[in-house]
Amino acid sequence: MTARRQRTLARPVIIEGFGLFGGADVTMTLLPAPADTGLLFERVDLPGRPQIPARIHCLVPQPRRTILARGTARVEMVEHVLAALAGLWVDNCRIQLDALEPPVGDGSALEIVEAILCGEITLQASEVRPARVTTPFRVDQPGERGAIDVSPGEGCTIQYDLDYGATVIPAQSFTALITPEEFVREIAFARTFVLESEVALLRARGFGQRATPQNLLVFGPGGVVDNVLRAPDECARHKLLDCIGDFALAGGLPRGRFHAVQSGHHLNHRVIQGLLGALEPQLQSA
Numbered sequence: 001m002t003a004r005r006q007r008t009l010a011r012p013v014i015i016e017g018f019g020l021f022g023g024a025d026v027t028m029t030l031l032p033a034p035a036d037t038g039l040l041f042e043r044v045d046l047p048g049r050p051q052i053p054a055r056i057h058c059l060v061p062q063p064r065r066t067i068l069a070r071g072t073a074r075v076e077m078v079e080h081v082l083a084a085l086a087g088l089w090v091d092n093c094r095i096q097l098d099a100l101e102p103p104v105g106d107g108s109a110l111e112i113v114e115a116i117l118c119g120e121i122t123l124q125a126s127e128v129r130p131a132r133v134t135t136p137f138r139v140d141q142p143g144e145r146g147a148i149d150v151s152p153g154e155g156c157t158i159q160y161d162l163d164y165g166a167t168v169i170p171a172q173s174f175t176a177l178i179t180p181e182e183f184v185r186e187i188a189f190a191r192t193f194v195l196e197s198e199v200a201l202l203r204a205r206g207f208g209q210r211a212t213p214q215n216l217l218v219f220g221p222g223g224v225v226d227n228v229l230r231a232p233d234e235c236a237r238h239k240l241l242d243c244i245g246d247f248a249l250a251g252g253l254p255r256g257r258f259h260a261v262q263s264g265h266h267l268n269h270r271v272i273q274g275l276l277g278a279l280e281p282q283l284q285s286a
């Protein structure tokens with residue numbers, strides 16, 4: 001596959017809403033950025049408007065979401081906006097936030113994708129230089145079921161196998177070669193989900209006070225509560241969307257095949273740590 005040219009937004013895109021975890025009102029402005037900028041968060045509500053690169057070295061490990069920090073400045077639950085940008089092959093973008101979290105929208109990447117496509121995407125002079133998988137490897141968690149097998153391949157192909165065992169969510173799998181067309185058609189609409197049994201615990205920890213079945217799919221004993229699935233395998237598609245957002249922390253979508261079985265953010269991040277660690281000597285000699 002020949003290298004494609006880098007892409008950015010043709011004009012600023014503004015999306016308003018509130019964050020899923022903390023519930024704070026937020027305005028997110030996506031701005032064009034020069035070639036080789038990458039994806040870069042900017043907390044415009046903080047003194048000095050600190051910038052936080054969407055790179056794995058800025059990761060703050062926490063359960064259930066992806067958090068980045070530089071110095072004392074943080075951004076949380078960034079995986080869906082990163083998925084929207086990486087899925088649309090937007091390589092360079094300044095992501096301005098005036099709060100800790102991007103707007104949740106309907107729990108998917110759809111609102112962000114539609115806003116970006118309204119604003120148009122433009123080609124830049126430089127070509128992308130993605131990280132490439134050259135040697136197969138696996139990341140897993142001793143004693144737990146999740147694993148991701150990584151192998152060389154053209155493009156970025158992700159398979160996600162989901163199996164929640166004896167719950168109301170049936171076992172399901174979804175595979176995609178990530179292109180903007182595939183991302184918009186098959187993945188962007190897939191929403192965040194939880195089991196009803198998890199909701200009370202999250203609320204007790206102060207999370208999701210503004211979450212409703214309209215911005216968070218809730219699975220009760222009888223199925224989805226007060227909502228309908230957009231696809232029978234929407235959950236696997238959403239987990240694949242999370243993989244795209246997390247894998248973008250490689251500085252753009254890496255080239256390779258990724259077979260994820262019941263993985264979460266932690267394993268997704270470890271794939272990128274493993275990939276960049278393995279690639280470092282090659283990048284240095286390139």
Ligand SMILES: [Zn+2]
Nearest residue numbers: 079192238242
């Ligand atoms: Zn998600």
